[in-house]
Amino acid sequence: MVLLEVKDVRVYYKTRKGIRQAVDGVSFTVEQGESLGLAGESGCGKTTIAKAIIRLLAPNSYISSGDILYKGHSLTGLTESMVREIRWKEISMIPQSAMNAMDPVYRVGAQIIEAIRRHEPIRKEEGIRRAYDLFEMVGLPPERLQDYPHQLSGGMRQRSAIAMALALKPSLVIADEPTTALDVITQHQILEKINELRREFGTSMIFITHDISVIANTCDKIAIMYAGKIMEYGSLEKVMRRPFHPYTIGLENAFLSIDRVADNLISIPGSPPDLINPPKGCLFRYRCPFGEPLCLENPDLIEVEERHFSACHFPNRVEEFREKGIREEVWQIE
Amino acid sequence: MLSKSRTHEWIIYWRRIEEVLRIIFKDSLGATGFIFLGVFIVIAIFAPHIAPFDPFEVLYDHHGAIIRFHPPSRDFWFGTTQFGHDVFSQVIHGSRVAIAVGFLSALCIVLIGTNIGLISGYYGGWIDGFLMRTTDVFYGIPFLPFAIVLISLSKPSIGMVVLVISLLMWRTTARVIRSQVLTLRERKFVHAARSSGASDLKIIYLHIGPNILSMTFLYMAFGISWGVLGEASLSFIGLGDPYLVSWGRMLNEVFISGRMMRAWWWTLPPGACISLLVVGCFMIGRAFEEVANPRLKRE
Amino acid sequence: MLFCLFRIMPGDPTVLMLHGDLRVEDRQYFLARWGLNQPMYKQYVIYVKNFLMGDYGGSFYYNKPVIDVLGEKIVNSVVLMGTSIVIAIFLGGLLGALFGWRRSGWMEKIGITGALVLRSMPIYWMGILILSAFSFWLGWFPGRGMHSLTFSAKSFLANYFSLDFLKHLVLPLLCAIFSYLSDPLMIMRSSILEVYGEDFIEMAKAKGLKEWEVMIKHGMRNAILPLITYTSLLVGFAFGGQLLLEIVFSWPGIGREMVLAVSHQDYPVCQASFFLTAMVVIVMNLVIDILYVYLDPRIAYGKRY
Numbered sequence A: 001m002v003l004l005e006v007k008d009v010r011v012y013y014k015t016r017k018g019i020r021q022a023v024d025g026v027s028f029t030v031e032q033g034e035s036l037g038l039a040g041e042s043g044c045g046k047t048t049i050a051k052a053i054i055r056l057l058a059p060n061s062y063i064s065s066g067d068i069l070y071k072g073h074s075l076t077g078l079t080e081s082m083v084r085e086i087r088w089k090e091i092s093m094i095p096q097s098a099m100n101a102m103d104p105v106y107r108v109g110a111q112i113i114e115a116i117r118r119h120e121p122i123r124k125e126e127g128i129r130r131a132y133d134l135f136e137m138v139g140l141p142p143e144r145l146q147d148y149p150h151q152l153s154g155g156m157r158q159r160s161a162i163a164m165a166l167a168l169k170p171s172l173v174i175a176d177e178p179t180t181a182l183d184v185i186t187q188h189q190i191l192e193k194i195n196e197l198r199r200e201f202g203t204s205m206i207f208i209t210h211d212i213s214v215i216a217n218t219c220d221k222i223a224i225m226y227a228g229k230i231m232e233y234g235s236l237e238k239v240m241r242r243p244f245h246p247y248t249i250g251l252e253n254a255f256l257s258i259d260r261v262a263d264n265l266i267s268i269p270g271s272p273p274d275l276i277n278p279p280k281g282c283l284f285r286y287r288c289p290f291g292e293p294l295c296l297e298n299p300d301l302i303e304v305e306e307r308h309f310s311a312c313h314f315p316n317r318v319e320e321f322r323e324k325g326i327r328e329e330v331w332q333i334e
Numbered sequence B: 001m002l003s004k005s006r007t008h009e010w011i012i013y014w015r016r017i018e019e020v021l022r023i024i025f026k027d028s029l030g031a032t033g034f035i036f037l038g039v040f041i042v043i044a045i046f047a048p049h050i051a052p053f054d055p056f057e058v059l060y061d062h063h064g065a066i067i068r069f070h071p072p073s074r075d076f077w078f079g080t081t082q083f084g085h086d087v088f089s090q091v092i093h094g095s096r097v098a099i100a101v102g103f104l105s106a107l108c109i110v111l112i113g114t115n116i117g118l119i120s121g122y123y124g125g126w127i128d129g130f131l132m133r134t135t136d137v138f139y140g141i142p143f144l145p146f147a148i149v150l151i152s153l154s155k156p157s158i159g160m161v162v163l164v165i166s167l168l169m170w171r172t173t174a175r176v177i178r179s180q181v182l183t184l185r186e187r188k189f190v191h192a193a194r195s196s197g198a199s200d201l202k203i204i205y206l207h208i209g210p211n212i213l214s215m216t217f218l219y220m221a222f223g224i225s226w227g228v229l230g231e232a233s234l235s236f237i238g239l240g241d242p243y244l245v246s247w248g249r250m251l252n253e254v255f256i257s258g259r260m261m262r263a264w265w266w267t268l269p270p271g272a273c274i275s276l277l278v279v280g281c282f283m284i285g286r287a288f289e290e291v292a293n294p295r296l297k298r299e
Numbered sequence C: 001m002l003f004c005l006f007r008i009m010p011g012d013p014t015v016l017m018l019h020g021d022l023r024v025e026d027r028q029y030f031l032a033r034w035g036l037n038q039p040m041y042k043q044y045v046i047y048v049k050n051f052l053m054g055d056y057g058g059s060f061y062y063n064k065p066v067i068d069v070l071g072e073k074i075v076n077s078v079v080l081m082g083t084s085i086v087i088a089i090f091l092g093g094l095l096g097a098l099f100g101w102r103r104s105g106w107m108e109k110i111g112i113t114g115a116l117v118l119r120s121m122p123i124y125w126m127g128i129l130i131l132s133a134f135s136f137w138l139g140w141f142p143g144r145g146m147h148s149l150t151f152s153a154k155s156f157l158a159n160y161f162s163l164d165f166l167k168h169l170v171l172p173l174l175c176a177i178f179s180y181l182s183d184p185l186m187i188m189r190s191s192i193l194e195v196y197g198e199d200f201i202e203m204a205k206a207k208g209l210k211e212w213e214v215m216i217k218h219g220m221r222n223a224i225l226p227l228i229t230y231t232s233l234l235v236g237f238a239f240g241g242q243l244l245l246e247i248v249f250s251w252p253g254i255g256r257e258m259v260l261a262v263s264h265q266d267y268p269v270c271q272a273s274f275f276l277t278a279m280v281v282i283v284m285n286l287v288i289d290i291l292y293v294y295l296d297p298r299i300a301y302g303k304r305y
Helices: A046-053 A080-086 A108-119 A124-138 A142-146 A154-165 A184-201 A212-218 A236-241 A246-252 A315-325 B002-026 B028-045 B087-123 B125-140 B143-153 B158-169 B171-185 B188-195 B200-211 B213-237 B247-257 B264-292 C002-008 C011-017 C024-034 C040-052 C066-101 C105-120 C123-137 C156-160 C163-196 C199-206 C211-248 C254-264 C267-295
Strands: A002-015 A018-031 A035-039 A061-070 A091-094 A172-176 A204-209 A221-226 A229-235 A302-305 A308-310
Touching: A002 A046, A002 A204, A018 A046, A018 A061, A018 A204, A018 A221, A018 A229, A035 A046, A035 A212, A046 A061, A046 A172, A046 A204, A091 A154, A091 C199, A108 A124, A108 A142, A108 A154, A124 A142, A124 A154, A124 A184, A154 A184, A184 A212, A204 A212, A212 A236, A221 A236, A221 A246, A229 A236, A229 A246, A246 A315, A302 A315, B002 B028, B002 B200, B002 B213, B002 B264, B028 B087, B028 B264, B087 B125, B087 B158, B087 B171, B087 B200, B087 B213, B087 B247, B087 B264, B125 B171, B143 B158, B143 B213, B143 C211, B143 C254, B143 C267, B158 B171, B158 B213, B171 B200, B171 B213, B188 B200, B200 B213, B213 B247, B213 B264, B213 C211, B247 B264, B247 C123, B264 C105, B264 C123, C066 C105, C066 C163, C066 C211, C066 C254, C066 C267, C105 C163, C123 C163, C123 C211, C163 C211, C199 C211, C211 C254, C211 C267, C254 C267
Parallel strands: A035 A204, A035 A221, A091 A172, A172 A204
Antiparallel strands: A002 A018, A002 A061, A221 A229, A229 A308, A302 A308
């Protein structure tokens, strides 16, 4: 059953220099119990689209077109107070850095209870009891509920953020780079815990990251974003094993993961284009080694396999891409 | 050879000053403030030529009676006081005291505060500790009561006023400059200067100094405002210089006369002038605020 | 801060020493009273002891012990000053937070300009204007003193909690608040601007809290810390303002007494009021420091892994 459907959404920012097209026609779905990974470089729009879902956008940004459907109902049409009801109870968030995401002047337990009591009128003792349970669930000693955020270690803070995110048993959790600020060992532990809890509660998840190897451990489906558009989209296995888009191929070779031995890491030189008045055509063509004149026309998402989409004009050249893509020299263009 | 390079180094101060002035004028608020200040300076300098009467001249009408409490008229633009003095002339001459005290105290505050901040921040250690303790002492002293005690010990005069203001108001400047110096001290150009064998004094005044110039100017602007307000407050209590006319003193006289409400022409101008001058200083200060704290800028 | 106490002290004996133009009889009185004919350090000790015990000698002018003269006046001053500071901080903070939270063009500009103007106006001028407007012209409020002439307090508390007192309180209080408002406003505003960009504010919104809830519970609670630091500055500054207000509104407080003492050449009263003023400032600073530690858990609690 489809839980969340993002339909051709465009999110624009008004800036001094012009209108920045942060998200330009993005569509994806998240089924019940499914985990979608949103991967891409910084600035590609992945955080923007996620925030657009719960309407946490900056005041100078707006959804220019498209719709977001949650359980069949349109989110974009809701009033602010209706959105507030949905927040946390239906859709919650795990932040990137729990240190900054928790108010330093309130105790951790109090902040969790605050989230609960906002949506359910329970008594204080009940709130404390639930917070206890949540902490046990994520593997934290309940006495630590009394601590202030700065008294906890990075991993503990992230766990408490997870506890808080699951406090109201939401149907969808948006995890915004939840492990980026942690060391590798803790990263692994946190990811394990997230998986475990997801399986137990059947929560859907949108997992935002720039590290593909992390997605490989947690997601069912993956969408690769670049410059505000989706480049490739499909199940994890299909996209990772048989990538079609040059960008995906480049990314996969750029990350180290524990289960893969890599002799050399390739970084894709260059940087994404400026999204204020972006040029026409495929926006990746400036860094893509396989460009052709047709790339001057904007590629749509083509279904290259069953339920596997790629936004490149040349799915037929995919063998060549995959073969050349693992070689570093190929990416050093001009 | 040596003297040439010396002057060349000091030119950096001039360039920084130019930069500072540019900052002031770029901001519309700052430019307006500067103009306010400029107007008052001009008035102060040319006061004897602008004012139609001597501020202490007693005015008589054709019957030989003293013209007291006369409302504004063609002859007396701001009316007269209880003692038959022309309010307008008093206001004009009052600007001299205001500007003089303002600038002098600001200068002293900045000199004392900046130097203490520079030395304290640069040397650190026990010098820093000692100097900061001293500033803390002044921190606890409320301005007006202390000023009263000091001035009551000697005769009230304009010198005393400047002294008192300078003595108490340098504290914030020192603190702020010190924290700036602390950050600058670790920067590469200081290390470079030190390794090239420059003496401490040179580093402080030639290298670090020009970089805190904008802060110094900020506190110069504030210093003027503190000076003006301080002098006015002291004169209002009656501790100002008895031989000079000042805006505070005018307010003192009008208050004592008990006719503040009815003689509005006497009450309003001095207070308004103080406010305008101080507002001007604050506006200049605001121009620097946006530089120091870019987050306050509008998007 | 305790050091401050001991460092202000040297000021006072020297004040005594420098009184060159005391009349000869007064001098003798002093010498005997304070034991000035004894070695310097002994004098100092006696001096300090006396001051700490509240013995300030006798007033020249009133011919009463200084304590009697000043005792009640201190309370009067603190009442006015305390109330005005508390309200000014509260109101200024709230307005500053509102201005910082919603950067709505014109209202913010007017607010800031207003704050700037209020800050530039000499407090006594504002006092005179307010007096003229509300007392002389409109006649709504009395213009002098703390009580009407016909008023007699039935008890100590009745002194301060009567309608008559409140009527007399309004104008000076208003003047003080207007004068002290702008700094807390600006400080809170820039503090809130900094806090607004923090992640936990976004988090609070994501939890579904209402806008004003986020602003007050999370925004202000964090932004208030610089304001607390400023409060200690305000206390020192407000004593000066207080003094001027007492003169304009003839409020029987310690500031006014001090100025009168100077004109009467009543040195004991002058010194003692200065000393008491400094004491109050120091005590208030202490209280504020404690408050700050209480409000910022990062200082109170260290790390525990």
